[in-house]
Amino acid sequence: MLKLDLTPEPRWHDLAPGVRVQLRPLTTALMVAARSDAVVETLPETASDEERALVFARALARRAVLAWEGVGDAEGNPIEPSPEAIDALLDIWPIFEAFQLSYVSKGLLLEQEKNASAPSPTGSTAGATATATRARDRARTARPD
Numbered sequence: 001m002l003k004l005d006l007t008p009e010p011r012w013h014d015l016a017p018g019v020r021v022q023l024r025p026l027t028t029a030l031m032v033a034a035r036s037d038a039v040v041e042t043l044p045e046t047a048s049d050e051e052r053a054l055v056f057a058r059a060l061a062r063r064a065v066l067a068w069e070g071v072g073d074a075e076g077n078p079i080e081p082s083p084e085a086i087d088a089l090l091d092i093w094p095i096f097e098a099f100q101l102s103y104v105s106k107g108l109l110l111e112q113e114k115n116a117s118a119p120s121p122t123g124s125t126a127g128a129t130a131t132a133t134r135a136r137d138r139a140r141t142a143r144p145d
Helices: 028-035 049-064 083-090 093-108
Strands: 011-016 019-023 065-069
Touching: 011 093, 019 093, 028 049, 049 065, 049 083, 049 093, 083 093
Parallel strands: none
Antiparallel strands: 011 019, 019 065
């Protein structure tokens, strides 16, 4: 069953001990806006999947982050989110991974929620394992009655 969360309220996500961000709900509009980001659109064809993931995550985070706690400048003074600060935050590997897992992947879990069983025999067989052995000989044609 698809579970709709109809609350448009921003939510806090813990990204590391003492670091949390307040994010807009992950909506279609937000995803489309991130995909239309100039930096995302100008990625070269030769860009690796990792580079694409980072560029997209930054574009999405710049649109989604409303506030944060536990983030400061080099002297330890708290700073407000800005495009440059958000990019710098996502350059920290554990923060990037936590953002991907707690925010981005939640939107992608819809694919997993729609069907809890194995792929349909009449549909995609990706992931299905064979359970029958091959027949030794061809079967004979049935005689008409």
